[in-house]
Each structure stands twice: as C-alpha cells, then as structure tokens.
Amino acid sequence: MKIIVTGGAGFIGSAFVRMAIGETDLEVVNLDALTYAGNLENLTSVATSERYRFVHGDICDAALVEALVAEEKPDAIVHFAAESHVDRSILSPEPVVRTNFNGTFTLLEAAKRNQIGRFVHVSTDEVYGSLEAPHEADEQYPLNPSSPYSASKAASDLLARSYFVTFHLPVVITRASNNYGPYQFPEKLIPLMISNALEDKALPVYGDGQQIRDWLYVEDHCRGILAVLRQGREGEIYNIGGNRSLPNLDVVHQLLAITEKPESLIRYVTDRPGHDRRYALSSEKLMRETGWEPVMNFETGLARTIQWYRDNSAWVSHVRSGEYRAYYETNYAHRTGE
Ligand code: NAD
Ligand code: TYD
Numbered sequence: 001m002k003i004i005v006t007g008g009a010g011f012i013g014s015a016f017v018r019m020a021i022g023e024t025d026l027e028v029v030n031l032d033a034l035t036y037a038g039n040l041e042n043l044t045s046v047a048t049s050e051r052y053r054f055v056h057g058d059i060c061d062a063a064l065v066e067a068l069v070a071e072e073k074p075d076a077i078v079h080f081a082a083e084s085h086v087d088r089s090i091l092s093p094e095p096v097v098r099t100n101f102n103g104t105f106t107l108l109e110a111a112k113r114n115q116i117g118r119f120v121h122v123s124t125d126e127v128y129g130s131l132e133a134p135h136e137a138d139e140q141y142p143l144n145p146s147s148p149y150s151a152s153k154a155a156s157d158l159l160a161r162s163y164f165v166t167f168h169l170p171v172v173i174t175r176a177s178n179n180y181g182p183y184q185f186p187e188k189l190i191p192l193m194i195s196n197a198l199e200d201k202a203l204p205v206y207g208d209g210q211q212i213r214d215w216l217y218v219e220d221h222c223r224g225i226l227a228v229l230r231q232g233r234e235g236e237i238y239n240i241g242g243n244r245s246l247p248n249l250d251v252v253h254q255l256l257a258i259t260e261k262p263e264s265l266i267r268y269v270t271d272r273p274g275h276d277r278r279y280a281l282s283s284e285k286l287m288r289e290t291g292w293e294p295v296m297n298f299e300t301g302l303a304r305t306i307q308w309y310r311d312n313s314a315w316v317s318h319v320r321s322g323e324y325r326a327y328y329e330t331n332y333a334h335r336t337g338e
Helices: 011-023 062-072 086-091 094-113 148-167 189-198 218-231 248-259 284-290 298-311 313-319 323-336
Strands: 002-006 027-032 052-056 076-079 119-124 171-176 178-180 203-206 212-217 237-240 245-247 266-269
Touching: 002 011, 002 062, 011 027, 011 218, 027 062, 062 094, 076 094, 076 218, 086 148, 086 323, 094 119, 094 148, 119 148, 119 218, 148 171, 171 218, 178 189, 178 218, 178 298, 189 203, 189 248, 189 298, 203 248, 203 323, 212 218, 212 248, 212 298, 218 237, 218 284, 237 284, 245 248, 248 266, 248 298, 266 323, 298 313
Parallel strands: 002 027, 002 076, 027 052, 076 119, 119 171, 171 237, 178 212, 203 266
Antiparallel strands: 212 245
16 A cells, blocks of 8 residues: 655654655555654655655645656545644745645645545644633534634645535545654753753743643554554544643642753743643543554553654754744743743
8 A cells, every 4th residue: 555645754744754655555655744843863764665655745835746656656644734833824824824734735736636545644733722621522523723823724624524515525624732852843841841841941831731642652643543543434533632631730730740950940921822721632432443442551652752752862953953942932031931
C-alpha cells in the first residue's frame, strides 16, 4: 500500500513516517513545505529507505498537489500538514487559515479527482472547545472552537466531511488530544518547559495553570491513525485520547521533579486570550472498533521525553535558533513585562 503523508517533517507526521517505514510495509511519499515546524532532521532514520520519498511543496499549491497525486496514485492520503500552534494562530491567523482550511481543500480536490481510496484527515479535540467537568466529548459532541487554530481545524473537518457526504470521497477524520514525545517543536507546553528547565530558564505558566489537557504519547497517536487507516469506517470520526487528564501545573511540577530543577523556575504570566479551560474526550469508539488503546503511561512517557531532549541538545539548539527567538520574544515579552 502506498500513501501520501502531508506534514511528515513535523512532530506527529515524522513519528508516523518513522513508524510506517520502521514497523509496516507501507510505501510513503512525504509532502511537506518545511515551515518553521518542519525539520528533515526528524527523518534521518528513514531517509535512505526505498519505501520513502520526500517532496518539498506546499499543500496550498493546487498544481503541485494535483500533479503529485496523479503521478503517485496513492492508495491513501494521511493529512497532517497544518499550522498547529494556538499562540501563533492568535499572533498571526492568516497562515493558519490558509494552510489548515485552503490546504485541506486543495488536497480534498486532488483526492476527489484522482479517486483516492482513503483520506485520513488528522484533527484535534480542540474543535470541541472547553468542556465543564465531568463531561467528555464523544464524536457527536457539538463543535465549539475558541481560537483561530481550532476554528480552522473545525472548518477543515466540516469540509472533509462534506466531501464524503457530497462526493463519496472515502474520508475518515481523527481527533486527538494533546500529544507529547520526542521531536516536538519547543513552542508547545511540554517541550517548551523541558527545554527551558534544562537551561535553568523561567517556566511561563499562563494564568493560574489550572487548565486541563488530556495527554497522549505521540506513538500511541500514530498507532491510532494506523488503526483508522486500516480499519476506520468511511465517513466516520474517531477520537484518539491518552486517557490522562492533568492540570498544566501538575505537568510542570512532574517535569521539575524529573529534571531535578527548583520550583522557583515557575513564572506565572499573563493568560492566553480565549484560553480553553478544559479538554476531555472519549476514545471508546476507536477502542471498540479497532482494539486500539493508549499504552504509554504518562510518567514513563514524560521521563522518556525529557531524556530525549537531554540527549538531543544539538537538535534543540538548532530549532531554537533564528525564527524561534523572534517568536519567543513576541509571545512572551509582553506576558512577563520583560
Ligand atoms: P507541527 O507543527 O509539528 O508540524 C506541521 C508540519 O506541517 C510541518 O512539517 C510543516 O512544515 C508542515 N506544513 C505546514 N504548512 C504546510 C503547508 N502549507 N504545506 C505543506 N506542509 C506544511 O504539527 P504537529 O504537532 O505534528 O501536528 C500535526 C497534525 O496533528 C496537525 O494537523 C494538528 O492539527 C494535528 N494535531 C496535533 C496535536 C498536537 O498535540 N500537536 C494534537 C491533535 C492533533
Ligand atoms: P499548548 O501546548 O500550546 O497546547 P494547546 O493550547 O493546543 O492545548 O498548551 C497546552 C496548555 O499549556 C494550554 O493550557 C496553554 C498552556 N501553556 C502555558 O501555560 N505556558 C506556555 O508557555 C505554553 C506554550 C502553554
């Protein structure tokens, strides 16, 4: 089976490509624009595989996407490419709407014209918005996105679904909770806090730090996507959660304990506008239909992730140079008053 993966040089996409090449017999064509978040260093272990090909290109480039899909004639498209960060979507929504919505449209069109047998659209639990405890979102839960990021993902989910309903394109949508693990760009909570802690820098906690997220180890997510690729029913949505809800401050405390750094590094900073208080989802449908379940325990996964960042300081300093500095300055300077 041959698949086109979009965004395969990013955090989750590259974990998926490494798994697909290392643990399955899938042939993978990786289409990625190599934005600030895309990094071919994430793929050195698969770069020479005969079952792997990299194509540098933008999913919004309709001519390029059409030519690639027509040439490769893949059995499926697994669509990860996105602008994936809420804070950046607040600072600069244009690329977020462009890639997440227009890019998905371009791919859906090419998939329709070339009668692709399966389109896995990778989405997020953030489309359900903030939920009061003890509610959990199942796949029928109303969409209530809060940020330009989550709104663009919800819009692209609806567009993908419309291609199933209207054109019978075999679309399957996945909605995962917050991922963590090796190779995550240090703009998201866990890798940002790890890389700051390892350098004895302040850990910027937004608001009171009591916001709740469900944490999913990236390899558990990728196995869930493989299960959906193989067994998911056309036109269906599948939540993929880690079954581990924690307030942000608990995550930060655990991380400080493992890195043996002092609590005094914690810095409470101005909250994110429109900050969702709590995400919670049920993955019962995926578990029931495919037998998938998340296997990584959070404490083990966090320790493993911290060890990876310790062992890969060159990767960290590389991705934190250049553009990252400008972003950090813009996102955090006004929060801390520095
Ligand atoms: P990421 O930001 O690490 O990587 C995104 C990748 O997409 C990068 O390689 C980037 O170069 C590529 N890309 C961006 N714009 C592109 C364009 N116009 N054309 C081609 N490539 C482009 O993101 P991630 O965290 O790996 O997330 C991957 C997917 O999973 C996204 O769709 C995201 O919404 C979804 N998701 C992420 C999480 C999470 O916790 N990170 C949780 C649930 C769902
Ligand atoms: P993030 O990793 O950006 O994921 P998302 O907002 O998509 O869930 O943030 C996770 C949580 O951590 C969220 O409640 C915001 C909070 N957070 C901080 O407190 N400080 C930070 O510097 C960052 C990046 C996030």
